[in-house]
Amino acid sequence: MDKINLMQMTRRQHTEVYIKLNFEDYSEVFNVYELASDGSFTIEELQACCDLMGEEYIPMPKDGSDVATIQWVEDEDADTVVEDTEYNDAWRREIAREAGAMYGMQAYHDHMGYDFDSGDSGNCEWCGGNGWTCC
Numbered sequence: 032m033d034k035i036n037l038m039q040m041t042r043r044q045h046t047e048v049y050i051k052l053n054f055e056d057y058s059e060v061f062n063v064y065e066l067a068s069d070g071s072f073t074i075e076e077l078q079a080c081c082d083l084m085g086e087e088y089i090p091m092p093k094d095g096s097d098v099a100t101i102q103w104v105e106d107e108d109a110d111t112v113v114e115d116t117e118y119n120d121a122w123r124r125e126i127a128r129e130a131g132a133m134y135g136m137q138a139y140h141d142h143m144g145y146d147f148d149s150g151d152s153g154n155c156e157w158c159g160g161n162g163w164t165c166c
Contacts, residue, residue, distance in 0.1 A: 035081040035103070037063060037074055050080060053087065053100045060104060072101070 035048060045064035050072075052059050066072045072090060080088040080101050087100040123142070131139025 034084075035078075037078045037081060042068075047106070048081065049104045049106065050077060051102050051104045052098050053102065054097055055099055071096075076101075 037045065037048070040048070042064055045067065046062045048063040049060050050063060050066055052061065063077050066077060067074055076088075076090050080090075081103045083103065085103055085105075087102045089100050090096075090098060127139050127142035130142045
């Protein structure tokens with residue numbers, strides 16, 4: 032495997048590089064795009080992890096973080112986790128759709144984790160709560 036250079040990759044390419052987070056009790060695999068975009072880790076930390084080519088990297092301690100180590104993993108190692116993630120995302124979207132149908136657009140956005148304020152009426156000012164693409 033060639034050396035990975037995250038600085039020269041696009042965000043789309045970051046979705047194809049996987050990092051395993053090792054906690055005390057379990058491990059979970061994420062792609063670099065997810066970890067960098069939510070602020071969990073800096074690109075520099077993720078690059079240092081990739082430079083070790085599978086060896087465990089101990090990240091800088093952060094308040095509220097219980098990650099013990101992180102390590103780069105091959106695509107094959109992450110396949111089952113990606114399938115599980117897609118399955119979970121499909122269920123999350125389904126539950127959000129049901130919440131939206133029962134309680135309105137604000138409930139849908141809350142379940143999806145979107146920061147959306149529909150105002151006092153509970154409906155979007157643009158679509159009136161119909162859920163068009165402007166929301």
